[in-house]
Amino acid sequence: VSALIFWLYESSIATGIRESETLFPALQTVHIVSVLTVLGSVSMFDLRVLGIVLVGETPRAVSAIALPITRLGFVGAAVSGTVLFAAQSEHIYRNPFLLCKFAVLLLALINVALFHLTDFRHIDTWSREAAVPVRAKVFAGLSLGFWILVLVLGRLIAYFNV
Amino acid sequence: VEALHLLGVAVLFGGVLLLSLSIVWVSRRIRIESVIRTPFYRLLGAAGLIAVLTGLLLFLSAPAKYLSNPLFILKLLGLLLAAGIQIGLGLRLRSRPPDGQAPRALAVACLVAWLLVLILGRWVGLL
Secondary structure, three states, X not given: XXXXXHHHHHOHHHHHHHHOOOHHHHHHHHHHHHHHHHHHHHHHHHHHHOXXXXXXXXXXXXXXXXXXXXXXXXXXXXXXXXHHHHHHHXXXXXXXXXXXXXXXXXXXXXXXXXXXXXXXXHHHHOOOOOOOOHHHHHHHHHHHHHHHHHHHHHHHHOOOOO | OHHHHHHHHXXXXXXXXXXXXXXXXXXXXXXOHHHOOOHHHHHHHHHHHHHHHHHXXXXXXXXXXXHOOHHHHHHHHHHHHHHHXXXXXXXXXXXXXXXXXXXXXXXHHXXXXXXXXXXXXXXXXXX
């Protein structure tokens, strides 16, 4: 792992970003805005499934708007995050917050996959008044928790110096 | 204490984003008229409140530093602008259904203003 990280850290793109005075913060900005886009849209959908907000709309209608926004945000966050990691890899690859964040991110993605393979397939049947299945609400609650945790852990990475 | 502040800021940013997202929704085909005077609005209000309170705490931790930071001032102005457009949009939606170009333009302006605040917010810490 160390050799791989060393190679990544010394690669020309990573070094270029690290040594640029504007590129690195610019990428950070893209990353933060993207992450907030993900959390904002995900939380709207999750809260709808939980029956807390937007109850006048069907979960289907909310997902129709939220999901494309989430996807866009996620791609932005993943790309900018990968490049930022490469630029700082040697400093942060053992950062406990980063490792925790990756673990929780994985859990969040597994949660998404399971939800979309199961209850999400029947989202069209969740009409306005009908109660959403309990299992779907559990997925939504877990999703909310995982993504918030990812955000907090991501912020905390910067506060751990090796 | 710092970690607590950060948690607050996280919620802050989330809340701000929810606001702008809701505006995009209003401007899109699928209108969410059930937004106004519902728990949705209250949620956004609560998130906004948390954002302002934690932001205030952070500001108070080093007022002189922030006041001498031009980006911080710019961000505050951006915040005022965004909030102003947001309220204008809210009032407009309250009085009339969202038809025509005006609310759409307002919504886009609103989104851009909030994005600006987010971007400036990140750069405040870099000066």
